Amino acid sequence: MKKQKGFSLIELLIVVAIILIIAAIAIPNLLRSRMAANEASAVGSMRSINTAEVTYASAYPDTGYSLTLASLGGTSAACVAGTSGTPATACLLDPVLSAGQKSGYLFTAVGSQLGASTTNNVFKSTGVPLGIGSTGQRGFGSDQSGVIHYTLSGAAATVADSALQ
Numbered sequence: 001m002k003k004q005k006g007f008s009l010i011e012l013l014i015v016v017a018i019i020l021i022i023a024a025i026a027i028p029n030l031l032r033s034r035m036a037a038n039e040a041s042a043v044g045s046m047r048s049i050n051t052a053e054v055t056y057a058s059a060y061p062d063t064g065y066s067l068t069l070a071s072l073g074g075t076s077a078a079c080v081a082g083t084s085g086t087p088a089t090a091c092l093l094d095p096v097l098s099a100g101q102k103s104g105y106l107f108t109a110v111g112s113q114l115g116a117s118t119t120n121n122v123f124k125s126t127g128v129p130l131g132i133g134s135t136g137q138r139g140f141g142s143d144q145s146g147v148i149h150y151t152l153s154g155a156a157a158t159v160a161d162s163a164l165q
Helices: 009-059 159-164
Strands: 105-112 122-129 139-143 148-151
Touching: 009 105, 009 122, 009 139, 009 148
Parallel strands: none
Antiparallel strands: 105 122, 122 139, 139 148
């Protein structure tokens, strides 16, 4: 009688079943971890936007806060080391974030005039997930106070959402 070499069909099916069970457990945890990382990155990006807005208002007092998120950044060619920015491209944010999309989130920042001011004395920034439940679950918002608010629905947060902090 000859000895058989290799695995039987039953042995191979058992190995495949074990791999599928492990994948069914690991993949949802991996997706949750990625969402948590995207949300942490979004909070960091909101802090960067707040810092850039304050720096912009200090650097350009005749303008105040920037009108758009794009004016806080600029292309890497426009922001060469040693070159000072302009009100249109201040070079305070990296080009990816100033383009408005980073780590599964969409960011905006808008400066405006409140009252009789001739400069932009207020701003509002938001960060919302591109895919609620896949790239992130929480939506973020901030203003000139520097406080970052969030909502659990993924919508942009406002000061009225401060009870959810």
